[in-house]
């Protein structure tokens with residue numbers, strides 16, 4: 297077994313935020329010529345630093361929650377781990393088969409049917425077609441979706457249906473590392489409870505979870521450890537009770 301399932305080393309992420317151009321092109325060119333626009337506006341964008349030197353490691357079998365106020369960089373970090381974005385500096389590594397539930401539906405191919413998405417994701421995770429077929433009924437059963445729905449393109453699914461299918465695929469297709477971004481907040485209570493129990497089972501099998509959430513009761517129930525991001529910097533990394541005590545003192549007292 298590798299020492300770490302997830303390793304993040306000094307990750308920096310900068311985004312370019314493009315300025316909106318107001319007024320006519322002629323007036324813009326005239327002001328540029330007269331030197332009326334500041335230098336960074338000449339190039340049409342500014343740099344927004346979403347992550348500023350974040351480092352941590354997660355061992356196989358750990359369930360870690362990432363918390364922090366809006367805009368603190370949580371989704372950006374999960375997107376880097378999911379290879380949606382490259383870091384500007386530093387490195388982010390995952391060892392093992394990873395599945396990510398980023399913002400809803402992000403992992404799906406929307407023009408493909410539910411069926412096709414299941415087999416496609418299975419192949420991406422390195423499973424043979426027969427192996428996916430052997431899990432097919434369990435995927436549908438857990439998701440509470442029928443065969444008819446499976447023949448429709450995923451773009452026709454409601455957000456709840458997408459969540460059910462994505463979560464069910466993640467836990468049945470043998471992912472070793474699961475990244476979840478706020479996903480569970482969308483499901484109804486019954487489905488959430490089913491997901492919690494599955495996540496507990498997933499943990500007990502030595503698999504790794506990193507989840508982003510604003511729901512502190514979900515953190516208390518599922519996580520062994522908490523990462524608190526604040527304005528792109530890791531403010532705290534520690535046991536659930538310690539970090540949440542400090543977090544609540546900062547934001548809720």
Ligand SMILES: Nc1ncnc2c1ncn2[C@@H]1O[C@H](COP(=O)(O)OP(=O)(O)OP(=O)(O)O)[C@@H](O)[C@H]1O
Nearest residue numbers: 311312313344346365366367368369370371372373
């Ligand atoms: N594609 C992008 N282009 C420009 N800026 C971005 C982009 N994605 C994120 N940002 C900026 O990076 C910062 C971190 O955003 P991020 O979505 O990672 O925060 P978050 O902690 O997940 O927030 P929330 O809790 O609201 O989901 C914010 O300032 C955001 O505006």
